[in-house]
Amino acid sequence: MLGGLQVAGSLAKHMVASHTTQLWKTSTKTRSTFTSTDRPTPRRGSGARAFSSSDLGWRLAGDRGSERDSPGHNLGVSNFALPLREEDVDPDPLRQFAAWFQHAASAGVREPEAAALATASAEGAPSVRMVLMKQYDERGFVFYSNYESRKGQELAANSRAALMFYWVLLGRQIRIEGGAERTTLEESAAYVRSRSRASQLSALASPQSRTIESRDVLEQRVAQLAVLHERADLPLPDAWGGFRVVPESFEFWQRREDRLHDRLRYTRRHEGRWAVQRLAP
Numbered sequence: 001m002l003g004g005l006q007v008a009g010s011l012a013k014h015m016v017a018s019h020t021t022q023l024w025k026t027s028t029k030t031r032s033t034f035t036s037t038d039r040p041t042p043r044r045g046s047g048a049r050a051f052s053s054s055d056l057g058w059r060l061a062g063d064r065g066s067e068r069d070s071p072g073h074n075l076g077v078s079n080f081a082l083p084l085r086e087e088d089v090d091p092d093p094l095r096q097f098a099a100w101f102q103h104a105a106s107a108g109v110r111e112p113e114a115a116a117l118a119t120a121s122a123e124g125a126p127s128v129r130m131v132l133m134k135q136y137d138e139r140g141f142v143f144y145s146n147y148e149s150r151k152g153q154e155l156a157a158n159s160r161a162a163l164m165f166y167w168v169l170l171g172r173q174i175r176i177e178g179g180a181e182r183t184t185l186e187e188s189a190a191y192v193r194s195r196s197r198a199s200q201l202s203a204l205a206s207p208q209s210r211t212i213e214s215r216d217v218l219e220q221r222v223a224q225l226a227v228l229h230e231r232a233d234l235p236l237p238d239a240w241g242g243f244r245v246v247p248e249s250f251e252f253w254q255r256r257e258d259r260l261h262d263r264l265r266y267t268r269r270h271e272g273r274w275a276v277q278r279l280a281p
Contacts, residue, residue, distance in 0.1 A: 084254035084262035086276055093250040093266040093274055094138060097174060100252070104167045116164045117143065119150075119180075122157040133163075134191060140244040141176060142183060144191055146208035147239045155180050161245050171255030176247050183242030192236055200234045201225050251279070 090096040104112035111132070118128045127150060131143040141163060145152055155161060161180040166173040192200060205221040212218055229235070247268075254262040263279040 084252060084264060089264060096252060100172060104170060107169055109167045109169050112167060118162040119154040120158050121154050140246040142242050142244045144242045147241060149208040155243060163245055173253045175251040176245060178246045178248040180243045180245050183244055188241030189236055203237055203240060204234060
């Protein structure tokens with residue numbers, strides 16, 4: 001590897017252009033997987049079938065069969081007063097997440113998979129940055145990064161992590177807290193190979209979170225790697241792969257009028273069950 005640099009991959013720089021979300025529900029699990037070119041795109045009333053609560057077999061909290069359920073309707077500021085009630089939410093927080101996530105995609109939220117990731121050092125010093133969630137299922141929420149980046153080093157020293165999805169268009173946010181673990185080598189390799197060649201080159205060239213002399217140096221390294229591997233597949237990054245945040249708690253937040261927002265927290269109980277509690281705003 002040129003210059004002895006470790007390979008890197010910055011999810012914050014990975015701009016996706018199109019989307020073909022796969023979301024399905026069985027009796028035991030809900031799963032959504034993104035490819036390297038995936039991003040939910042708004043579906044408007046032009047013949048394409050928009051997401052509705054009936055697609056997943058559960059009702060979106062606060063949606064009561066009004067025009068908000070019609071295909072392509074773009075929920076905006078005027079609907080911030082929708083209630084988030086215990087009797088409306090799914091008892092499984094993963095299914096509730098899936099409902100809200102698909103709702104955000106259908107409403108036209110740009111990059112609904114973008115989340116703030118908070119980590120902390122062994123001494124407790126916090127840091128936060130945006131990442132792109134690439135997969136979620138009953139095992140947890142997956143993002144990819146350089147393991148030698150700041151977040152990678154912090155998660156190695158302190159595996160506790162928090163994710164927050166915020167969709168201002170809908171006045172909604174979801175907080176997820178739990179431990180983080182690395183994905184398997186096979187999972188990481190499959191994701192790397194799904195990315196465009198240009199994105200793979202960028203990941204190989206960038207010593208993520210380290211000081212560099214200039215952007216020119218980085219661009220020159222990309223060009224050198226492109227020539228070096230012109231007639232072959234790019235090598236897999238040595239220190240780059242996925243993290244999976246395994247949820248121990250979820251919090252669903254719905255903006256309401258006069259600051260009386262709704263907050264419902266799910267905490268894991270025995271035998272895979274979840275308890276739902278209301279928090280004061």
